[in-house]
Structure formats: structure tokens, C-alpha cells
Amino acid sequence: MREMNLLKFQIVELLDKHRKITAVAEALGLKQPTVTYHMKSLEQEYGVKLFEPRMDKVILTEAGRALLHYAGKINCLASEAKRTVEEYGTPGRGTLRVGASYVPATYMLPRLLKEFAARHPKVTVTLAVKPSAVIKEMLLNHEIDLGVLSAEPFRLPMLDVRELCDDELVLAHAPSHDLAASSELTPGLLCTADFVLHGPHSSTRELTDRWLEQHGVRLEQHLELDSLEAIKQMVIQGGHVTFASGLAIQAEVARGQLLARAIPEFRHRRKISCATNRDRHHSGPLDSMMELLQGWEQIQ
Structure with missing residues (x-):
């Protein structure tokens, strides 16, 4: 089994990030010929082309990208091992x-x-x-x-x-919102409200979309904001509602700025x-x- 050189795996990761040998050499405190030597050595060890020059850049071949997957894991483990052992010193x-x-x-x-x-x-x-x-x-x-x-x-x-x-998802709206007059909420009633939705990568947004789809609720108009704090401020104004973490709106509920209500027919746990x-x-x-x-x- 060939000896692994951790420096070579660092070079693979840095080349994917910078795509320039000069930048990799600078990041590692090496000379450019040293970086080039290790690149060629890797290709010789594996017997396959890993790097491809394009104009003034170097990109990873398909085989190089496959190696990158493992290089990243090896580099993280090596860094973790170093940190863990140093803690004893x-x-x-x-x-x-x-x-x-x-x-x-x-x-x-x-x-x-x-x-x-x-x-x-x-x-x-x-x-x-x-x-x-x-x-x-x-x-x-x-x-x-x-x-x-x-x-x-x-x-x-x-x-x-x-x-x-638990991180219960609740319906949040201002005490002045029209829904405050309804003692019982239904999916049909919620479809009449103006929603503020979380960004597409949020788990709250994922669960909101699933609830809307399950109940056939189609929002004709809505806002979409990436910031939960901005969403809360928008809902406090009284014109919109949102699904939000009960933990995230505790302070606003305690101050009387928002009401937290159970989402009707909500079957998901968080x-x-x-x-x-x-x-x-x-x-x-x-x-x-x-x-x-x-x-x-x-x-x-």
C-alpha cells in the first residue's frame, strides 16, 4: 500500500477552491514547482489524469473530483486528530x-x-x-x-x-388580525389569509409547503423573506400570518405582540x-x- 501524503490531499482541495497553482502554493507556503511535483506524483500513484489545465486555470477531471470527495474527509479527520491530541498537551x-x-x-x-x-x-x-x-x-x-x-x-x-x-410549529398572527375573531381555525379559513413564507431552504418552509399541499391550499398572494426576525416584524404589523417555531416567538407572545395558535390538522413533529x-x-x-x-x- 502506497504511503499517503496529507499534503497532496490538501492540494487537491485547494485546487478545487482556487483553480490556480499560484494561489495553492501561497496558501500552503510552498513554491509553485513543489505543488506541481505533488500533482504529478499523485497522478503517477493512481495511474490516471486528475488535473486538467484550461487557459490560466487548473480544474479537476472526473477522476480528480472523485478523489476530492475523499480528500476532503481525510483532511477534516487529520485536522480533527491534530486538535484532539493537542488538547492533551x-x-x-x-x-x-x-x-x-x-x-x-x-x-x-x-x-x-x-x-x-x-x-x-x-x-x-x-x-x-x-x-x-x-x-x-x-x-x-x-x-x-x-x-x-x-x-x-x-x-x-x-x-x-x-x-x-419539542420545537412546535404554530400559526402566528397579530392580536389585531381578522383571524383573532375566529375561535376555531380550519385549513379553508387559513387559505384566505395573506402569508409570509420562510426562505426555500428553511425546514419551516418545507413543513409549511407540505401542509399547504396536503390540504389543497393554494396561496394566491404571499411574501417570502429569508429573515425570521423580518418575518416576525411583518406579522406584528397585523396584515399577515406565518407558520413559525413556538420557541422563536415566545418573547413576542409574552409582550402581547403576537398570538401563537395550533395549526389545524397539522400532523408533523419537530x-x-x-x-x-x-x-x-x-x-x-x-x-x-x-x-x-x-x-x-x-x-x-
Whole structure:
């Protein structure tokens, strides 16, 4: 079996990103001939063309793109191994990479991160806010250590998933909206309302679309906004309604700005869960963050 050279896999990833040997050499602190040597060495090792010059750029061939898939995983694992081992040499220090979907990132994690920082003042935490589907992929690819996401209950072979709490989807509208006069809501009644929809990559939008389709509700007119905060402000004005996370509108409901009502004939469940890759070594900071997540409702 040929010896693996991690530098070569880094070159593959960087070439896909920059498409210029000069940029790859600069990123790695190498000379251009060194990068070119490793590229040729890789092609000789695998006996197939991996790189193709085009004008002033270098692109990956089909075989090169197949290798890229594994190069990314290998690079992430190597980086993770280095970080994990270094933590033993500097007790109390380290980095914890967290990925979260919008609702837990905005309405759950801030107070947890404050508590975590008090317990681990020398640990650096990075937080990536992405859709739930992206968080799952980042976990599988070892790009993050911990994922916190709002989604329908799920199981994946490579992930350890722990459900933390319900993230109920509710109908939100202002107390002044016409629907406030209706004690009982029906799908037919909702189809007369002006909706504000979440962006197409949102799990809330996915569930909203499924409910609309299941009940044959066709929206003649609607707004679509990517920002949940903008959606809430729009609905507070009184002319529109939306489906939203009950957790995300708690403050507005408490202030009397919004009403949260059960969505009629809504059959979907959504949970906030935390997940880790089964192959990820659990460090002290990771276990500490998971402990905080499991008791998050007691943290003020």
C-alpha cells in the first residue's frame, strides 16, 4: 500500500477552491514547482489524469473530483486528530466547532455559550449557522464537532442523536388580525389569509409547503423573506400570518405582540436535537457542551 501524503490531499482541495497553482502554493507556503511535483506524483500513484489545465486555470477531471470527495474527509479527520491530541498537551484549552440551525442558534445557544465560556474560559467556540440538512452533512464530513438542529425526528447510522425538546410549529398572527375573531381555525379559513413564507431552504418552509399541499391550499398572494426576525416584524404589523417555531416567538407572545395558535390538522413533529459523529473522540469541552444542552431550560 502506497504511503499517503496529507499534503497532496490538501492540494487537491485547494485546487478545487482556487483553480490556480499560484494561489495553492501561497496558501500552503510552498513554491509553485513543489505543488506541481505533488500533482504529478499523485497522478503517477493512481495511474490516471486528475488535473486538467484550461487557459490560466487548473480544474479537476472526473477522476480528480472523485478523489476530492475523499480528500476532503481525510483532511477534516487529520485536522480533527491534530486538535484532539493537542488538547492533551494544553489542558483547559482547545477549540469546539458547533453547527446549528437558525432557531436553536438564535433562541437557545446564546445563554448556553455564555455559561460554557464561564466554565471553559480558554476554549474557543466557533458557531456555523446553517439549515438543518447542511448541519447533518457537516457532521458526517467531520467539519464540526457538534450539531444542534431543529428538524423532524431523524436517525442516521453515523450520528449519535439526542432529542432535547419539542420545537412546535404554530400559526402566528397579530392580536389585531381578522383571524383573532375566529375561535376555531380550519385549513379553508387559513387559505384566505395573506402569508409570509420562510426562505426555500428553511425546514419551516418545507413543513409549511407540505401542509399547504396536503390540504389543497393554494396561496394566491404571499411574501417570502429569508429573515425570521423580518418575518416576525411583518406579522406584528397585523396584515399577515406565518407558520413559525413556538420557541422563536415566545418573547413576542409574552409582550402581547403576537398570538401563537395550533395549526389545524397539522400532523408533523419537530424536535430540537443535538448530534455528534460516532467516530468523533469526545473531548471534555464537547461533553460539557452536551451536558449544558440537555439541561438548557434550567439555564437563565
